[in-house]
Amino acid sequence: MDVPVKYCKTCNIWRPPRCYHCRVCDNCVDTLDHHCVWINNCVGRRNYRYFFTFVSTATIASLLLAGATLGQVIAYHNQRHITLAEAINKNRVPFAVFIYSLLGFMYPLSLWVYHLLLTGKGETTREYLASRRFPPAERHRPFTQGNFIKNWIAVLARPKPPTYLRFKKQYEEGDQRFGPRRGQRQTKLDGEAQNGGMEMKPVQGAQSAFEGPTGRISKKEAR
Ligand SMILES: [Zn+2]
Numbered sequence: 001m002d003v004p005v006k007y008c009k010t011c012n013i014w015r016p017p018r019c020y021h022c023r024v025c026d027n028c029v030d031t032l033d034h035h036c037v038w039i040n041n042c043v044g045r046r047n048y049r050y051f052f053t054f055v056s057t058a059t060i061a062s063l064l065l066a067g068a069t070l071g072q073v074i075a076y077h078n079q080r081h082i083t084l085a086e087a088i089n090k091n092r093v094p095f096a097v098f099i100y101s102l103l104g105f106m107y108p109l110s111l112w113v114y115h116l117l118l119t120g121k122g123e124t125t126r127e128y129l130a131s132r133r134f135p136p137a138e139r140h141r142p143f144t145q146g147n148f149i150k151n152w153i154a155v156l157a158r159p160k161p162p163t164y165l166r167f168k169k170q171y172e173e174g175d176q177r178f179g180p181r182r183g184q185r186q187t188k189l190d191g192e193a194q195n196g197g198m199e200m201k202p203v204q205g206a207q208s209a210f211e212g213p214t215g216r217i218s219k220k221e222a223r
């Protein structure tokens with residue numbers, strides 16, 4: 001199947017498949033899952049497993065909290081030979097935390113199950129939400145490995161690729177990180193809104209053959 005490759009005018013790169021530009025981070029993110037408002041960061045190729053670990057351990061931690069607080073009330077009830085209502089009355093704080101942990105358990109659990117199903121199918125959150133516009137028969141998953149086990153291994157045990165961003169690289173003139181479009185996010189957003197946030201550039205007939213990061217070409221080569 002065709003996988004469209006788009007050019008990002010802000011980052012000056014051709015986006016690889018599954019790569020999208022995050023408006024909040026103002027950067028292209030490889031295998032973007034979603035921009036998480038809770039961790040205030042994008043969840044993508046290099047940090048998905050940490051996000052998944054976070055959601056899993058949050059679920060387990062809230063279960064542990066529920067078990068420990070309810071256990072405290074029941075143990076008190078058994079040891080003092082009093083009714084359960086009296087035991088709760090004597091342990092109001094643990095019981096309140098028990099109710100709190102039950103409420104707090106729902107969100108990490110649903111998120112955990114959701115991501116287990118998504119990764120099992122070989123999809124990202126973004127791909128799943130985009131595919132919902134199509135009827136089930138037309139939803140293609142080109143990146144699936146075939147079954148749930150293989151997909152989980154592929155996502156959670158894949159090697160972590162090196163970062164594309166070189167924060168500590170020395171500044172050169174025309175550096176992409178400080179390029180002319182940097183800091184002009186508002187005007188860029190206005191422009192994006194006009195063409196629906198999509199930017200397609202024809203490969204053939206383009207002015208120059210190389211359309212990669214301009215920061216990589218030194219001034220001498222550009223001339
Ligand atoms: Zn971008």
Ligand SMILES: [Zn+2]
Nearest residue numbers: 022025035042
């Ligand atoms: Zn982001």
